[in-house]
Amino acid sequence: MNTKYIDLIQQTFDFPQEEFQTRNNTLWFHKVDLMKLVYEYGSPLKFTYLPKISENIGRAKEWFSLAFQKHNYAGKYFYSYCTKSSHFKYILDEALRNDIQIETSSAFDLDIIGALKQDGKIKDSCYILCNGFKREDYLNRIIKLINSGHKNCIPILDNYKELGLLSSNINDEFQVGIRIASEEEPKFEFYTSRLGIGYKNILNYYHREIENKEKVKLKMLHFFINTGIRDNAYYWNELTKCLNVYVKLKKVCPTLDSLNIGGGFPIKTTLGFNYDYQYMIDEIVGLIKKTCDEANVPVPNIFTEFGSFTVGEAGGAIYKVLYQKEQNDRERWNMIDSSFITTLPDTWAINKRFIMLPINRWEDEYERVLLGGLTCDSDDYYNSEQHVNAIYLPKYNKEKPLYIGFFNTGAYQETIGGFGGLQHCLIPNPKHILIQKNEQGEITTKLYKEQQTSEELLSILGYEMSQEGFIDINRTSQKRIPSDLNEQ
Structure with a gap:
């Protein structure tokens, strides 16, 4: 019986595809090792694969050239x-x-x-x-x-x-x-x-x-x-x-x-x-x-x-599943370490779909889940009722962290979400990575923008405070708080 996540995808779609392949139980995007990005930069993060922009422009020009020749x-x-x-x-x-x-x-x-x-x-x-x-x-x-x-x-x-x-x-x-x-x-x-x-x-x-x-x-x-x-x-x-x-x-x-x-x-x-x-x-x-x-x-x-054709397929976002909440006998909520409302606003504003795939654990068994964001807003979710098809992901296991990616998100999401500005519930913008190819055709990455800080958000809100004015959590806390719920 085929119960692995990779079996589900291969039975449902023609996979692997031009931009998506798997190696060693992880997902690669345009020959970019996405787990390597996670290890290097952490999550949540956004990335832009710049070569895709030139590729799509070239494709469109070629299509029109062929049509012009065909019709004289x-x-x-x-x-x-x-x-x-x-x-x-x-x-x-x-x-x-x-x-x-x-x-x-x-x-x-x-x-x-x-x-x-x-x-x-x-x-x-x-x-x-x-x-x-x-x-x-x-x-x-x-x-x-x-x-x-x-x-x-x-x-x-x-x-x-x-x-x-x-x-x-x-x-x-x-x-x-x-x-x-x-x-x-x-x-x-x-x-x-x-x-x-x-x-x-x-x-x-x-x-x-x-x-x-x-x-x-x-x-x-x-x-x-x-x-x-x-x-x-x-x-x-x-x-x-x-x-x-x-x-x-x-x-x-x-x-x-x-x-x-x-x-x-x-x-x-x-x-x-x-x-x-x-x-x-x-x-x-x-x-x-x-x-x-x-x-x-x-x-x-x-x-x-x-517009979207030029930049849409160049963008992506990676999140970590922090925790799973079982709200009743059939609804399992995988909570991500960011917010759909702030980082992928089209998912809730116009019910737009993006390609969603796990980054790792492709050889594990899968389950049906709902995805929830960090804000205290009922609309901060991504699920099958909104997006036609059910969401299946490798089974939650607190000992084996799961990362998920949303792909072809490069158009409109940053400007609609308010890049560098205020975010709903003050959830910060994720860090943003640029992926390029050098003259030798090798993949290179660089950090474009760090994750938003508390100081940046509070400054926009008018809280011009000296560093001494912020609570020093490390000094006042008597016990270290776990970095995520998997440590509990």
Whole structure:
């Protein structure tokens, strides 16, 4: 009878997989020994495997190149990274090694662009696509960037007011895009996206506000839907409506030469993940070419904006199971040494799934469990009711510590969780490790940020106390407290 955890995984999924293998009873991720990370840095910890960023950018470029060849497509392809997925400099540094463009969504994003330009990481030829609803600070930074000579900064118009504010303050000719306010998925709470301008209004808006302004050149039509690029009737219907607007605009606007089909490529959230990226890109490129050929207009350059696809599969988190609480005859709670609410906020905010696997003890027998975080909040958990499939892990044994990992967590979790700021119940941010490859292809690791300290959190809260003001636990305690519950 197969009762080991590794037997369960191999019977349920095609395993091992490209990024996951086991050696000597432990899990390896992209040939990185995760237990070695635990021994060196402890837990909880977060890590970023930087080579995955360049790998995914290269894969997408290759897929589009093959699709362009297949359909004899005359346009160019531009890969853009959405900074909102992760603003960290080490992420942008890695991504910008791959000749990409940048998409921004807020005022401070433009300060990041300025810093990267100073470092020589971004050239004037790089397209900066400025999305989102633009308040005064955001508009002023866009104006400053364009007036400084960065002509490939393209504000994507989100509403009717933005163009007037831009044109009255930008000195010379500049380019703009228009975002389409797409229809939301039928089950959504409202019908039309709050972002952009409606399908039926775009052509009239162009004639009224852009056509006769010599300084303003419409370059791009921007299309994005919230559910991402998926092979269903809803996606193809919205893309077809977008293309109909594009060909109508192109016939009256010779400067329009680019179509931004947004982002939304899914990433792997289960070992059973199955998505044919090449097929979807082939179909998209083929539909664009067919629509343009039938309308007798040139095909557009294609821009994509990939955020989660760029960074999501580079991230992970490792926790230790501190203790098991048996609350009734069938619920066993494995308590981790951190919090889901603070370190993986999408797991409770939008019930997002991540790949979860044990780091060690793969040869042990398994059991069904629930996972609980450290905060005193009922929502700080990760279980089968939230996440479809039951959670199975090697059986709890206080003599044999168990470590678990969550994978492909690299997008949004740090910014939504408030990296370096206040955390729910003052649970500190874990330490963060960067994993890279050197010139010889060898894996190297370095500590990016230590775990948050009490002093850092209390300073944010206004408790500016001298060191003497804190309780010296080592001096006042008469008996050492166990470092974790396994010592009890």
